[in-house]
Amino acid sequence: MSVRVRFAPSPTGYLHVGGLRTALYNYLFARHHNGKCILRIEDTDRTRFVENATENLIKYLSWAGIEFDESLVEGGDYGPYVQSERFDLYREHAQILLESGNAYYAFDTPEEIDAMRQRQQAAGIAPKYDRSVMRNQYTLGDSETKNLIDGGAEFVIRLKVPAMSEVRFSDIIRGEVVVQSKDVDDQILLKSDGFPTYHLANVVDDHLMQITHVIRGEEWLPSTPKHVLLYDFFGWERPQFAHLPLLLNKDKSKLSKRQGSVAVEDYVEKGYFKEAFVNFIALLGWNPTADREIFSMQELIDNFSLEKVNKSGAVFDTTKLDWMNSQYLRILPFSDILEMLKPVLEKHNFVGFDDEYLLKVIDLLKERVIFVYQIPVFAPYMFEEIQEFEIEYMNKHWKENTTEMVKELLQKFIETTDFSHSNLSAITKQYVESLGMKLGNIIHPLRLMITGKSVGAGMFETMEVLGKEKSINRISKFIEMKESGKI
């Protein structure tokens, strides 16, 4: 039987980084086994409906390079892929459970349930639906139950958890898990509005969609016994479960909004490459070899296995992500970087540069920054005239004879027709040597005049990219300013 997995997010607004990792592992697992990866939208909670949330989810999943074989976009043979379009199915299945005696009607109001919990808490026992005293099919009797329903009373359908037995299941990542059924609550399956809860919808859909492996976050582990019971009651074969370790805040609690960005879109906004982000996320909780850090999507697919997924949670610390981004800045095709650079430059109002020039600038600076957006911040002088000179830098390197030297060197720059960095270097070195001086005596003043800053890429490389005209103009202009005492 071929592998079929699903990513089943609830459209509550944005794609969570933990959700992205779950989606990614599902995707990697499916691709690794030549199986199918399905996207199913779990929108059974009408009170949490968020406009455009599904579109947003799909947008960022797609940004990350995660493709689905079946979804509301691609279609497929097991649709619809949106739970709100499958309500009849859930009602039918709840009915099956009712008839087989594995589920029952209950009529308690939220207030009554609340009162029950308070009594239990006061008595120091775990809050759990008390089938023997609440208003339900068993305490009311079948005829009264029928009367209530016929009379239009609101009801829910609850799972009838067996009194004394063990629920056990095996998890690919965690091994055998055993829970006593007395600790499992009579979960509501169908809400009073007729909509299913996650538990029912999830099991029905996973079965109907022939999902072979349920790969989801660890937060679902405590409710898995309910799901297992449902599979058994329906007489269905259970899928294999794999509960992924959680992504954590620095304080080790479940990754949350309060302690930093958790929305994938925030990281896109911050300028991370999708390749770096996916690579980073993939290695949080799973590691194929440990002697390697950089993996392309295809390499992740080739190496992926659920057996190597860790059991313990991973702190989502982006320090390493920054390093990865810098690595990708070096290995990614120039054309990709160029496309990211253009909109960034526009924001700075640095316009009118041709691709050829921009490519040279990227090559010049990519090893000195970790984000594309830092290029114009690190080296604005590549895109505009110098706004400000670092005075301290000037004071440190500008001696009495510097102006004279610079003038002579400028003359040589003007005379040369070869403005390559190697030739510029040769000219300059020859000149300082003729004076019996060191390169450092002239290169810092040069850097100051050309860039205004004390830090940057190789000086002659910078001049080459900037070009003869601009380089010479900046030097002449600076000398004028210097001699007229303007600086």
Next chain:
RNA sequence: GGUCCCAUCGACUAACGGUUAGGUCACCAGCCUUUCACGCUGGCAGUAGGGGUUCGAAUCCCCUUGGGAUCACCA
């Protein structure tokens, strides 16, 4: 609190009974150098604690401790 899950450097992790407990990020130092980076070299730093099992335990078992998740007519 009940139930369940988890536990190797600060972080991500490797070692699936035998290693001086390895790698990466971060941090520190040195080298390189034209500044800043990159790069290279080296360094700091870990098996939560206690019992077993075994010739031998990070690894298997138990207890303790710690952390987390979950206990909704949310997913």
